Amino acid sequence: MDTLAKRLAEAMARARLNQPGLARAASSADQPVTQQTVHNLVSGQTTHSKHLPALADALGVSLEWLTRGEQALKTGTGQIAATGGEAGLHLARSPAATASMMTRLRVLGMAECGPDGWSLWNGDVIDTVPTPSGLAGAPGAYAVYAVGSSMEPRYYEGELIFIHPGKPVTAGSFVLVQIRPEHEGDTPRAMVKRLVKRTASKTVVEQFNPAKKFDIRNDDIVSLHRVVGSGES
Secondary structure: OOOHHHHHHHHHHHHOOOHHHHHHHHOOOOOOOOHHHHHHHHOOOOOOOOOHHHHHHHHOOOHHHHHHOOOOEEEOOEEEEEOOHHHOEEEOOOHHHHHHHHHEEEEEEEEEOOOOOOEEEEEEEEEEEEOOHHHOOOOOOEEEEOOOOOOOOOOOOOOEEEEEOOOOOOOOOEEEEEEOOOOOOOOOEEEEEEEEEEOOOEEEEEEEOOEEEEEEEHHHEEEEEEEEEEOOO
16 A cells, blocks of 8 residues: 555665654754654644645655655656655666665764663764675665674674664664654664563663663664674675
């Protein structure tokens, strides 16, 4: 079914923007957009927002397409054809640009925020690196630089960590978990940890240095993505 949430997520993927990044791109001095607003729209919790025009503009799509799946729009060097239904959004790029995008992996920003193992989730693209063969063609794959020493000796500070959002998460695997901020408009928090177990109500993860376990309410989790390796570019 073609919905606003689906079209928004598709346009974000095309624009290579995550929720915090889109919120920043759509914000203005007099009309700030929060990550929670974007999350509510992407998750389908709401289908109305005064910020929809700004979001459409930040994504380079028409408001008519975003809200109703109608009309077409030309932006930049590419043709965006918005036809509604399953056809959705198509962005024409040159073969060279497409090849370049497929061989480079986004590195997203994190910043240490305290001794409890959490980091602030910046979400901006701070670097690109060659895509490892195991992530070639993986939708939404990205990398982060390890922050702090809480996962040593498994991952060291500054080490490049590869993330595969579509790979199943199982007990014993390493994960990047992001939780929603306590207050709307605050920066989300994230951390790389080892998954111990998941129950109907909570997720338990652990770190190595110092050894410590964290209980996280499932309702607070925005995303839980599988770590699939590391390496230096």
